[in-house]
Amino acid sequence: MKLNKIHIALILVGALILGFIGAYAGVSIATPDQAVQNVSGNDKEGKDPNNEQNKDKDTQVPGEWQKVAQAYNIIKDNYLEGAEEQQLIEGAIEGMLATLGDPYSTYMDLETMESFNEQIEASFEGIGAEVSMVNGLVTIVAPIKDSPAEKAGLRPNDQVLEVDGESLEGFNLNEAVALIRGEKGSEVVLTILRAGTTEPFEVSITRDTIPIETVYSEMKTQGGKKTGVIEITNFAETTSKDFNTQLKALEDEGMQGLVIDVRGNPGGLLNSVEEILMNFIPKDTPYIQIEDQQGNKQPYYTKLKDKKDYPITVLVDEGSASASEILAVAMKEIGYDVVGHTSFGKGTVQQAVPLGDGSTIKLTFFKWLSPEGNWIHDVGVEPTVEVDQPEYFYTNPVQIEEPLVYDNTGTNVENIQLMLKGLDYTIERTDGYFDKVTEDAVKEFQEDNDLEVSGKVDQETAGMMEAKIIEKIRSGEDDVQLDKALEVLYQ
Numbered sequence: 001m002k003l004n005k006i007h008i009a010l011i012l013v014g015a016l017i018l019g020f021i022g023a024y025a026g027v028s029i030a031t032p033d034q035a036v037q038n039v040s041g042n043d044k045e046g047k048d049p050n051n052e053q054n055k056d057k058d059t060q061v062p063g064e065w066q067k068v069a070q071a072y073n074i075i076k077d078n079y080l081e082g083a084e085e086q087q088l089i090e091g092a093i094e095g096m097l098a099t100l101g102d103p104y105s106t107y108m109d110l111e112t113m114e115s116f117n118e119q120i121e122a123s124f125e126g127i128g129a130e131v132s133m134v135n136g137l138v139t140i141v142a143p144i145k146d147s148p149a150e151k152a153g154l155r156p157n158d159q160v161l162e163v164d165g166e167s168l169e170g171f172n173l174n175e176a177v178a179l180i181r182g183e184k185g186s187e188v189v190l191t192i193l194r195a196g197t198t199e200p201f202e203v204s205i206t207r208d209t210i211p212i213e214t215v216y217s218e219m220k221t222q223g224g225k226k227t228g229v230i231e232i233t234n235f236a237e238t239t240s241k242d243f244n245t246q247l248k249a250l251e252d253e254g255m256q257g258l259v260i261d262v263r264g265n266p267g268g269l270l271n272s273v274e275e276i277l278m279n280f281i282p283k284d285t286p287y288i289q290i291e292d293q294q295g296n297k298q299p300y301y302t303k304l305k306d307k308k309d310y311p312i313t314v315l316v317d318e319g320s321a322s323a324s325e326i327l328a329v330a331m332k333e334i335g336y337d338v339v340g341h342t343s344f345g346k347g348t349v350q351q352a353v354p355l356g357d358g359s360t361i362k363l364t365f366f367k368w369l370s371p372e373g374n375w376i377h378d379v380g381v382e383p384t385v386e387v388d389q390p391e392y393f394y395t396n397p398v399q400i401e402e403p404l405v406y407d408n409t410g411t412n413v414e415n416i417q418l419m420l421k422g423l424d425y426t427i428e429r430t431d432g433y434f435d436k437v438t439e440d441a442v443k444e445f446q447e448d449n450d451l452e453v454s455g456k457v458d459q460e461t462a463g464m465m466e467a468k469i470i471e472k473i474r475s476g477e478d479d480v481q482l483d484k485a486l487e488v489l490y491q
Contacts, residue, residue: 103133130266142319156319162191215242235268240275267322322346347377392422
């Protein structure tokens with residue numbers, strides 16, 4: 001199931017990295033004179049463009065299309081402010097796709113496709129976050145490692161309500177992406193609603209160049225044993241090569257156990273995760289199965305004889321999607337532990353079909369299934385060992401109109417208390433009541449950070465607390481999920 005570079009075959013989650021990526025799962029690119037290819041990128045069971053029956057089927061137009069043509073002519077000839085032909089045609093295509101109710105089936109115009117093609121092999125400019133449309137809302141799947149989005153504290157499942165004050169209500173995913181993306185150095189203000197809260201907050205982000213570096217590794221010592229940790233942030237074109245190089249280097253150093261970290265990884269190229277799984281999934285078990293519209297299932301296998309002779313765990317969270325889930329569920333079903341939180345839940349496969357003018361329809365064609373035939377769509381991969389990060393990992397930015405002071409109550413106070421506790425200040429209660437101990441902790445924080453020492457939490461103090469929390473989270477200092485993954489490795 002090798003997928004050639006010409007077709008950029010079967011991209012799984014990570015498409016539309018336009019500075020603010022649209023989530024997807026499984027895209028293969030067909031040339032304009034080709035019929036849609038099958039999921040493997042070869043000739044198995046795909047429509048044959050030379051088949052006369054298929055040609056006839058492709059050119060058949062239902063009689064009801066006369067109604068569409070009539071509507072087109074009425075609008076084009078009579079609309080008060082005028083309507084361009086291309087605008088109406090693209091609107092009709094978008095409308096057909098919208099009726100499917102599938103956020104992963106979309107129309108990509110020429111500009112969108114040009115941006116997509118640019119990101120396949122290079123860096124790009126933007127805020128660096130993967131998004132999807134969930135229940136009609138633009139929702140973050142995961143920020144990219146070291147991106148402006150991650151540095152600003154955006155998290156999986158954050159909903160983007162507005163961009164620079166403009167509501168995204170009624171926007172499709174591509175339109176939202178286009179509004180958010182922009183040149184390096186420019187600023188964008190996103191209005192975010194975080195899961196578990198009722199009040200949205202604003203986040204200012206300065207766009208930057210987002211490099212496509214996707215594999216990071218290090219050797220740790222766990223229980224006296226050399227333990228490799230490989231983090232995969234995205235499954236891009238060079239990811240599998242980089243992974244295999246770094247895996248071999250760790251093995252050459254005498255690695256005795258391995259943790260594969262795909263937390264916050266929104267996915268990417270199937271052939272990339274496929275080549276990684278070649279290292280781990282024995283040939284008697286499929287690493288993936290693909291199911292078509294008729295329910296026919298095609299399993300795919302590696303040529304590996306045996307599993308590794310060292311233990312392995314996989315780290316996932318709610319930002320792990322599609323290709324990350326392919327890796328996690330395959331490893332889980334052959335007996336390895338998966339640690340963290342239930343993943344995003346992206347189990348469909350799209351194919352991108354060019355329309356001849358540079359634009360493309362990306363349409364859901366297939367399901368992908370686990371080795372045992374399980375479909376994780378909208379369910380996710382459940383960890384074998386569920387672990388929460390410390391409470392301060394889940395705090396929310398505080399938007400303050402009036403300073404928070406002694407005797408105040410509410411969710412903003414609770415968030416401040418959790419932040420202070422996470423920053424190692426003395427806090428006795430985290431129930432949202434601003435007591436004297438909280439006031440003393442605020443004063444100490446203000447003094448430590450050269451702020452006016454008042455014991456009151458204004459926007460400046462709250463912003464500094466948030467910045468310090470983000471800095472601490474990114475440092476990995478209290479990464480209890482990784483600690484647990486290392487702990488269970490040798491049990």
